[in-house]
Amino acid sequence: MPAIDIHASTTLQSLTGSQTYAHPDGSFSFRREIPAVAGYDLMVAGGGPAGAAAAICAARLGAKVLLVEGTGCMGGMGTSGLVTAFDPMANGERCLVGGFMRELVEAMYARGYMNPGIDPDSWRKKYHCWSPFRAEGLKLMLDEFALAAGVEVRYFTRVIDAEADAASGRVKGLVISNIEGHAYVRAKAFIDATGDAMVAHMVGVPCREAARDTPRIMPATMASLFAGIDWKQIAWPIQQEALRKALADGHFTQYDRHLPGMSPVGWQVGYLNGGHMFNLNALRCRDLSDGAMWGRKLAAEYMEFYRKYVPGCEKIEHVTTASLLGIRESRRILGEYELNIDDYLARREFPDQIAVFNKFVDIHPYDCSVPEWDRFNMEKDKTARLKEGEHFGIPYSILVPQGWANLWVAGRCASSDVMVHGSIRVQPAASMMGQAAGTAAVQSLRTGQSAHSLDTEELVGTLRKANAYLPQKALTSAMTRK
């Protein structure tokens, strides 16, 4: 195995280029001096719903924040992944999602960035109601919020390595890579919002990985944008009825009964969440590459399906597939607490909860078999679904890797079991976790409290002031642990 030995230098003049060393055992190491950058309070890795919220909210609270994002925009799956609908934010009685996420949706609505003709009660009140939006609108809105808050954004930049002192639970710096080469960035606090727990993994935080720790992996989907749709003709049951006919005709290369479907994101534009790629390991580059090609083939099949079988789609055109593959499950940290299905079913509230949510457990069928289809429907509709007016709590402690002092993890890679992950992996919950992580990091910087011993009563108070809906009556200064 080649070893990479990267030395950071504060002055570019001292750079010495690179050197390789061959070792007697056949391995080799590679050494390069790279510039070091310092002066940040907080560095956020990944600008999806979680990372964008974390960076913007922390900067609004006065922190000097650097956000590093591999693609050219914020929004993650919601923009580069073309997953252009916010999952249910309300429970039929009220909106459960306050704070930054609510502000974002309301601002997008005011700008005309939500699905044209959408009823704002879709996110303010309705039960089990998605809110589709225009991807370009989300990109613009997040750029605007980040610039206004003073976040330093580095697009087209990936975090590729990390240095930490595991004994004291402190990350020291992250190595980034972009068109300028590599650089070592120091900061006082770090948030991993990469979706895949990349930073946590690099510094040695114990994680659960799909495929390694579970017998099955939730399938991936390559989302797409289509144009030329006559939305007046297409109701939800029509898509499902057409699917049954197309499956019976042998239209598809796989007998996939589960079609989340096409949603309107413009007067004649639709976003398709359809076509599953089974057993794809998102932590293997080979799988991601094969998956991208597989996803594009499936998207072409779905375009033909809509054109042939769904009235109103006779003139449909495929605009593009997403540039990020739609990964539902990859790696999650083992946090100070791991939220589990018993908590969900008990509608458990936590003194340190930083969000409440209602979404059903949405674990897509693992294959095309009838038992899997039945399992999926049973969970989604009956055994793992909260009713109208209900919610469960998301505690702060699922954002903190066990024993770590200046590292938080937010979004899809926070600490939960597979079942609860099927609920909280979605954009509104990821955003709320991001806001909580950013707010906690600022509190930690201000008070000297470590991530794992943060005063959670103070954190909840700050989030409430920022309009988060946190209805717990009992508050404690210590976070929820096992």
Ligand SMILES: Cc1cc2nc3c(=O)[nH]c(=O)nc-3n(C[C@H](O)[C@H](O)[C@H](O)COP(=O)(O)OP(=O)(O)OC[C@H]3O[C@@H](n4cnc5c(N)ncnc54)[C@H](O)[C@@H]3O)c2cc1C
């Ligand atoms: C097919 C599909 C359909 C979905 N449908 C919906 C839906 O209808 N509604 C909904 O609300 N949710 C939906 N979801 C879930 C949701 O989109 C994601 O789970 C959510 O976006 C997770 O947010 P996140 O911020 O944790 O991660 P992500 O959105 O994945 O963002 C992570 C970001 O980090 C960046 N990144 C990763 N590694 C690095 C690195 N090393 N350096 C720098 N940057 C890095 C990525 O480029 C990305 O922008 C869907 C997901 C999929 C896959």
